[in-house]
Amino acid sequence: MPTDTEIAHSSPWAPDDIVATAITDDERLWVPMGEGFWVRPLMFDTAHGAWANVLRTETSGVISRHRHACPVHGYVVDGSWHYLEHDWVAEPGSYVYEPAGDTHTLVIDDPGLHG
Numbered sequence: 001m002p003t004d005t006e007i008a009h010s011s012p013w014a015p016d017d018i019v020a021t022a023i024t025d026d027e028r029l030w031v032p033m034g035e036g037f038w039v040r041p042l043m044f045d046t047a048h049g050a051w052a053n054v055l056r057t058e059t060s061g062v063i064s065r066h067r068h069a070c071p072v073h074g075y076v077v078d079g080s081w082h083y084l085e086h087d088w089v090a091e092p093g094s095y096v097y098e099p100a101g102d103t104h105t106l107v108i109d110d111p112g113l114h115g
């Protein structure tokens with residue numbers, strides 16, 4: 001019977017262990033996504049259809065109503081934000097889960113570190 005490690009690495013396209021500096025001042029590693037909005041890709045698991053990135057904003061604002069085909073897990077490093085559709089506020093240390101298919105409108109109240 002294969003071990004958990006053997007299963008996790010069963011595809012040649014599955015990533016190996018990764019240890020990286022997630023939040024960096026090296027601007028070459030941040031991909032511009034819009035005015036004052038970047039992502040820092042951390043991992044692409046093409047074998048299982050998953051990826052991880054850090055989202056950075058420079059200003060308050062709105063990411064228009066959207067939904068994802070797969071679940072989204074988030075952890076707030078700094079700043080604060082909320083959804084128009086819910087009554088809670090995500091703050092530093094918050095874990096956020098967006099179920100697959102959930103429609104939401106993200107409002108960035110405080111951009112935090114780089115704002």
Ligand SMILES: [Fe+2]
Binds near residue numbers: 066067072104
């Ligand atoms: Fe979302």
